Amino acid sequence: MIKLLRIEIKKILTYKIFWILFGLYFFFLACGILMAEFMINNIVDDMNRHLPIPFPHVAIYYFPDVWQNLTFFASIRFVLIFPAMIIMILITNEYTFKTIRQNIINGMSKAEFLASKLQIIFIMALFTTLVLAIGALIIGISHSGFDNMAILSKGIPFIVGFFISILTFLIYAFFLAFMLRNTGLSIAVFTLYSLIIEPILFTFLKSPYIFKNKIFEYLPVNAAISITEYPAIPVLKKVMGLELQPNVTLTSCLIPILNSAILIGIVYWVTTKKDL
Amino acid sequence: MSTILSIHSLSKRYGKIQAVDDLSFEVLKGQVFGLLGPNGSGKTTTLSIILDLIHQDKGSFTWFDSLPGKESRKRIGSVIESPNFFPYLSAYKNLQIVADIKDKTYDDIDRVLKLTGLYDRRNSKFKTYSFGMKQRLAIASALLSDPDVLILDEPTNGLDPQGIAQVRDLVINIANHGITIILASHLLDEVQKICTHVAVLHKGKKLFSGEVKKVLAISDSFELSSANPEILQKAISIHPMFQSSSQNGLLLQVYFKGMVEPGELNSFLFQQGIVLTHLSERKRSLEQHFLELLEDKS
Numbered sequence: 001m002i003k004l005l006r007i008e009i010k011k012i013l014t015y016k017i018f019w020i021l022f023g024l025y026f027f028f029l030a031c032g033i034l035m036a037e038f039m040i041n042n043i044v045d046d047m048n049r050h051l052p053i054p055f056p057h058v059a060i061y062y063f064p065d066v067w068q069n070l071t072f073f074a075s076i077r078f079v080l081i082f083p084a085m086i087i088m089i090l091i092t093n094e095y096t097f098k099t100i101r102q103n104i105i106n107g108m109s110k111a112e113f114l115a116s117k118l119q120i121i122f123i124m125a126l127f128t129t130l131v132l133a134i135g136a137l138i139i140g141i142s143h144s145g146f147d148n149m150a151i152l153s154k155g156i157p158f159i160v161g162f163f164i165s166i167l168t169f170l171i172y173a174f175f176l177a178f179m180l181r182n183t184g185l186s187i188a189v190f191t192l193y194s195l196i197i198e199p200i201l202f203t204f205l206k207s208p209y210i211f212k213n214k215i216f217e218y219l220p221v222n223a224a225i226s227i228t229e230y231p232a233i234p235v236l237k238k239v240m241g242l243e244l245q246p247n248v249t250l251t252s253c254l255i256p257i258l259n260s261a262i263l264i265g266i267v268y269w270v271t272t273k274k275d276l
Numbered sequence: 277m278s279t280i281l282s283i284h285s286l287s288k289r290y291g292k293i294q295a296v297d298d299l300s301f302e303v304l305k306g307q308v309f310g311l312l313g314p315n316g317s318g319k320t321t322t323l324s325i326i327l328d329l330i331h332q333d334k335g336s337f338t339w340f341d342s343l344p345g346k347e348s349r350k351r352i353g354s355v356i357e358s359p360n361f362f363p364y365l366s367a368y369k370n371l372q373i374v375a376d377i378k379d380k381t382y383d384d385i386d387r388v389l390k391l392t393g394l395y396d397r398r399n400s401k402f403k404t405y406s407f408g409m410k411q412r413l414a415i416a417s418a419l420l421s422d423p424d425v426l427i428l429d430e431p432t433n434g435l436d437p438q439g440i441a442q443v444r445d446l447v448i449n450i451a452n453h454g455i456t457i458i459l460a461s462h463l464l465d466e467v468q469k470i471c472t473h474v475a476v477l478h479k480g481k482k483l484f485s486g487e488v489k490k491v492l493a494i495s496d497s498f499e500l501s502s503a504n505p506e507i508l509q510k511a512i513s514i515h516p517m518f519q520s521s522s523q524n525g526l527l528l529q530v531y532f533k534g535m536v537e538p539g540e541l542n543s544f545l546f547q548q549g550i551v552l553t554h555l556s557e558r559k560r561s562l563e564q565h566f567l568e569l570l571e572d573k574s
Contacts, residue, residue, distance in 0.1 A: 007376045015364055098360035105327050106377040106417075107350030275330035 004116040025082040029074060036060060036073050058233050065232035066140040067155035071162040072231040074132050077194050083124060084173035088186045091117055091177035101276050110272050121174055125167040133159045161227035161248035168224040168256035175263040178271060194221040224256040278305045279341055280425050280456045286335035288321055295321040297480035303458055308451045310467035311460040313477035319460035323356060323429050350378045353418030354427035359410040363403035367394055367413050370402055371420060380421040388416040408439040425456040499527045501554040511548045
């Protein structure tokens with residue numbers, strides 16, 4: 001396993017496009033997180049112009065809400081699509097350069113090849129989660145100070161939930177890249193599906209007049225990104241009638257994990273059966 | 277001699293096209309084995325199957341007398357089709373990846389880079405290489421840490437004459453070191469120059485296989501002349517292998533049923549009191565043989 005990781009790191013280390021995209025991802029992630037409060041309050045100001053009793057400004061960077069808010073913003077599909085693209089590029093490159101063939105010829109097994117890509121996904125998800133956790137801690141402390149350890153334990157479920165969000169989202173990208181084997185095509189299909197097709201499907205299935213079940217909860221992308229379902233912003237409850245999410249539930253974590261396990265199984269089955 | 281590769285009635289079909297058709301052959305240690313056939317005769321498909329890139333429909337194969345797998349592939353060095361490397365990595369880094377996969381150290385990288393004349397450019401990115409250099413890097417990668425067998429698929433394809441000469445010298449040099457080589461080519465003179473054994477493929481079927489030396493040694497005619505053509509004709513017609521003859525200007529063209537050595541023929545005639553003024557062997561080249569085989573089958 002260490003050997004596979006060493007190979008994978010060599011493939012990435014001097015790959016400029018990877019580092020540019022990875023850097024951009026963190027840049028936009030940081031911008032989004034730091035500007036979220038300002039932007040939400042802009043909307044609040046807009047609304048207040050038409051209301052007799054104005055809403056108060058929101059504050060999203062205080063403990064313990066900062067955990068839920070940051071993991072919510074970081075797991076928005078428009079944000080997660082960035083690392084997903086990186087993964088799809090890394091995988092489909094192997095087909096474009098035909099280096100997957102060369103790796104197999106040289107004595108790698110197909111299972112090892114898949115494992116090496118899953119390792120990178122795991123590390124990328126872990127790294128992003130750590131950065132987010134440290135970021136949330138710093139932002140939280142700078143806004144509300146550090147008084148007890150309880151504020152940390154409150155954050156752990158959301159941080160673990162985010163890790164599962166990004167991990168499973170990236171595994172969907174892994175699945176599509178191995179199925180389509182083409183950079184442009186897999187990015188286009190993935191973007192189209194996760195940003196447009198599934199949200200439409202979701203709205204349609206959720207409409208209580210059409211379906212009386214909770215099938216929408218199982219839509220893969222939605223399941224992955226909804227572990228932190230809403231930000232902890234009280235004003236939303238009043239405006240949109242949303243229930244505030246008290247904590248991350250086990251079910252919401254298990255659905256995307258199960259989805260990803262099935263997709264990894266399909267990738268394994270197809271890749272070992274199909275000619276290269 | 278130990279068996280390197282053994283293929284048993286391998287078949288692969290792509291839709292309507294039977295790419296490989298009931299193919300069997302064996303490669304023994306130390307052989308330089310040529311897979312000869314026109315484009316589309318199933319050479320690359322066969323090599324792709326034995327390297328586990330594609331699945332055969334029928335048949336089986338073994339490497340080093342055992343079932344194929346990733347461990348056997350680590351003992352094989354191969355150059356298949358175009359050179360496949362990461363364009364943004366240097367030659368050196370690309371070879372490090374190859375060494376990692378094969379569970380080998382990096383000690384041998386400098387040697388193979390020097391051998392293929394790429395040492396000075398080892399830190400240049402692969403994408404900056406000319407086609408000839410890319411091809412040589414592929415060979416360097418195949419030679420890394422002394423494989424037990426080398427597979428070369430059209431190694432001189434797309435190279436300029438100088439590059440072709442370099443690659444051929446390299447291959448002959450490697451063969452002289454006792455490394456078994458399997459070489460696929462559509463070029464007859466390439467197989468003639470490099471290989472010890474050959475299997476001729478056409479439309480996925482094996483037409484013929486054997487030692488290149490034997491194939492080349494089939495002499496189907498001699499051109500003879502002496503002071504008296506009529507006596508010569510009479511004398512030659514009693515040779516035990518004689519088949520037919522025809523007068524061709526001053527030269528007598530003689531066909532035999534099998535192999536006849538020129539020295540033996542000369543002494544046979546000399547014993548009958550004939551001194552030859554001209555004796556030349558008309559070898560049937562692999563090329564002619566190949567074309568004849570193709571004509572027979574179609």
